[in-house]
Amino acid sequence: MDFRVREINETLQSDHTLSDYPYTFRVLSLENGIAEVSSPRSAQMSAIQGLRILFPSLQNASAVSDEMMSAQEELARVQSRAGQLVSEQEDVNQVRWVLDEKWLSSYGVYVQ
Template sequence: MSLKQVKTWHWALLALVLFFTADWAIRRPDARARELNQVLEATASAPLKAYPYPFRVLRVEQGMAVMGTPRNFDVPAFRVIAVLFPEINVKDPNNPAFVEAQQTLAARQTEARLIVSAQPGIQGVKWELDKTWLGAHGIDMPAR
């Protein structure tokens, strides 16, 4: 390998490291969000801890905890459940397993919200679609 190739390789590696570091720093939760996530992890029920989607506080804005969610009007629950529980037939809205999975998702999300909103200084919870998690699990985001 020539000296020029080594220098090019080092610059490419440095650029890659800087890109991932900057991306992490931008999405990294603030200190208060990290504290709330620690409380959430410590006080969550066993079913919430074991749930395949990790409900987390993304940031805190003026007393409102912004939490990630895998579902909203743009990404309905059936798309998320198909990823979380691939064995469930999500095309049949009357399928008892699908109905139960929807209820469980709602219950886990409610538990996470209640734990976080009960913390000192938190006035409420605002939900934000977790685009990073959805993208990592192959769920396309609708164009807006």
């Protein structure tokens, strides 16, 4: 399956929408038709916290500011695109989003 994971990740990397975004969505594993895909947000980590890492200019932006709302919409659009590309693979039946704790820890953010 590692080969398939690499193939799907190459598909993600070759997509212009995804390659232009500052976060790299990637398949972590593919087992029994379930693809685990990395994400900078989850129930444990709000989109706003992730966006402040992705876009340092949002560090002091209000959660309800136009800039933050626009960034959240863009993240949702790009993540949806990643999910679509992964779910289109014939051997993928389900996409499961997984918080990218390794990426977060590289910015000094640790999730418990």
